[in-house]
Amino acid sequence: MAAPESGDGNNGAARMVTLISSDNTRFEVEAAAASLSQTLQLTILDGGGGGGDGIPLPNVDSATLSKVLEYCIKHAPAAANGGAPNATAVDRAELERFDNEFVNIDQSVLYSLIMAAHNLEIEGLQSLVAKKVADMIKGKSPMEIRRTLGFPDPTPEEQAEMNAHMLEYGWAYE
Amino acid sequence: MESSKCFDEERTRVSLLAISLFAPVSRSRLVISCWSGEMLQVKMDHELLPDDVVTDILERVPDSISLFRCSVVCKHWRRLVADPVFLRRRRWSESFSQSSLLGFFVQRHRTNFSAQRNISSSPNLSPAFVPASPGGDSVLGPGRRLLSSFVRDDARILDKAKPLAARGGLVLVRVAPRSSEKNNILRLSVCNLLTGRLERLPTLDASLLDEIGVRGYGLIAASDYNDDDDAARHHERLAHGYSTLFQVCQDGALAWHLTRFIQLNPGKWLSPVCVAENSGTVLALCRLNPEYAYVVDLQSGSATKMQGWTSSFNYRTAVPFEINWPMFFMSRLGVHI
Numbered sequence: 001m002a003a004p005e006s007g008d009g010n011n012g013a014a015r016m017v018t019l020i021s022s023d024n025t026r027f028e029v030e031a032a033a034a035s036l037s038q039t040l041q042l043t044i045l046d047g048g049g050g051g052g053d054g055i056p057l058p059n060v061d062s063a064t065l066s067k068v069l070e071y072c073i074k075h076a077p078a079a080a081n082g083g084a085p086n087a088t089a090v091d092r093a094e095l096e097r098f099d100n101e102f103v104n105i106d107q108s109v110l111y112s113l114i115m116a117a118h119n120l121e122i123e124g125l126q127s128l129v130a131k132k133v134a135d136m137i138k139g140k141s142p143m144e145i146r147r148t149l150g151f152p153d154p155t156p157e158e159q160a161e162m163n164a165h166m167l168e169y170g171w172a173y174e
Numbered sequence: 175m176e177s178s179k180c181f182d183e184e185r186t187r188v189s190l191l192a193i194s195l196f197a198p199v200s201r202s203r204l205v206i207s208c209w210s211g212e213m214l215q216v217k218m219d220h221e222l223l224p225d226d227v228v229t230d231i232l233e234r235v236p237d238s239i240s241l242f243r244c245s246v247v248c249k250h251w252r253r254l255v256a257d258p259v260f261l262r263r264r265r266w267s268e269s270f271s272q273s274s275l276l277g278f279f280v281q282r283h284r285t286n287f288s289a290q291r292n293i294s295s296s297p298n299l300s301p302a303f304v305p306a307s308p309g310g311d312s313v314l315g316p317g318r319r320l321l322s323s324f325v326r327d328d329a330r331i332l333d334k335a336k337p338l339a340a341r342g343g344l345v346l347v348r349v350a351p352r353s354s355e356k357n358n359i360l361r362l363s364v365c366n367l368l369t370g371r372l373e374r375l376p377t378l379d380a381s382l383l384d385e386i387g388v389r390g391y392g393l394i395a396a397s398d399y400n401d402d403d404d405a406a407r408h409h410e411r412l413a414h415g416y417s418t419l420f421q422v423c424q425d426g427a428l429a430w431h432l433t434r435f436i437q438l439n440p441g442k443w444l445s446p447v448c449v450a451e452n453s454g455t456v457l458a459l460c461r462l463n464p465e466y467a468y469v470v471d472l473q474s475g476s477a478t479k480m481q482g483w484t485s486s487f488n489y490r491t492a493v494p495f496e497i498n499w500p501m502f503f504m505s506r507l508g509v510h511i
């Protein structure tokens with residue numbers, strides 16, 4: 001590859017695209033990073049997002065989008081290597097460390113991230129945030145899960161169902 | 175013919191005693207069928223999470239118990255958890271297979287169980303549950319405990335009972351004969367560990383079985399019926415009690431088909447005791463020191479020392495207790511395939 005750029009990108013990473021958040025902030029990123037999003041990939045392949053155009057993302061606000069792009073930029077080199085089969089253990093450990101830190105965030109940010117990862121179809125990020133929420137669920141009672149995830153108060157019927165479950169399957173609540 | 179013979183593990187002549195069990199419909203199943211189809215709005219910080227996002231999360235809930243609790247968080251989650259496609263696709267972290275070995279039930283006798291008098295000389299204890307994995311991975315608790323701690327046994331019929339078979343959360347035991355009783359009475363009970371119920375089966379005349387001896391016991395539950403109608407039909411007929419008992423006799427030897435040999439660590443002098451076939455594991459005992467028992471994973475050949483095993487256990491009575499998680503969720507959440 002004739003990639004004049006320095007750094008990890010070996011995929012002609014020079015091309016930049018512009019993404020526009022719901023609150024009209026413009027983000028300029030490498031096409032390779034933005035292409036981690038399945039949703040954006042086709043547009044970018046078609047030549048969209050370059051120049052003054054920009055790709056509008058009406059569902060993602062700027063705070064969330066900058067967080068999402070932080071993830072994409074970090075993961076783009078490994079993704080360009082096709083899942084990085086030749087990545088060193090150090091690289092992988094570094095990505096893992098980054099991921100752990102990345103989801104160590106406020107819950108409201110986490111929820112926006114879940115939705116953004118879903119809408120933009122960024123597979124790695126989707127599973128990262130899903131794993132984070134799943135770990136938050138672990139070991140909690142149904143009521144605690146509801147509270148953790150910001151569910152509305154249970155209806156009497158739901159409350160009765162939870163109580164009956166705890167009564168019938170006491171072993172699952174020890 | 176003495177009735178003790180039915181406990182002998184006769185290798186030459188093979189007969190199988192099968193107990194057919196039709197567990198009563200659980201309350202929760204009835205509740206589900208009453209539910210209407212309306213969808214609960216799952217709000218997460220004022221945003222509606224799409225199904226595949228929730229499924230993504232549920233798929234990654236690390237342990238089965240947490241997932242089981244998720245099924246009552248709300249109706250919508252319940253429907254997602256109860257989806258057979260979801261349950262089959264999910265990676266069950268407990269083991270490579272969908273079944274995981276929780277532990278073994280074993281009776282406490284120093285000598286073997288083949289003679290009646292040994293039953294009466296044993297301590298008045300119900301069989302013990304010994305978890306397979308140390309460190310509290312087992313959903314039935316981290317430590318050794320008595321079978322009677324799982325079920326309500328006011329009459330103490332589990333004292334000195336012998337575990338015979340376990341499947342799908344049910345444990346079949348032989349109740350110890352009373353001293354006043356003739357030897358040829360075979361009294362069986364079923365413990366449902368998941369619901370805490372203890373059910374007595376109709377008494378059997380063991381003298382009928384003496385001729386050939388009993389090679390093994392098995393449990394067939396209502397959930398074994400794939401066909402809804404089939405299960406429902408049997409349900410109606412057998413709702414009250416476990417009334418079907420049949421006996422299958424088979425001549426010839428039971429053969430294990432080995433696909434490869436597993437080398438049990440020779441340094442430990444292990445002898446296999448019983449096979450937990452669904453999870454692909456074997457309970458093995460150290461010949462030099464019966465204090466030590468190991469769970470050997472047939473896939474990897476790795477041996478994990480069991481905590482809580484003592485030499486006072488009669489290893490011949492050991493019965494593996496496994497759970498098939500997809501089946502468990504399907505039966506508990508009222509899903510039919």
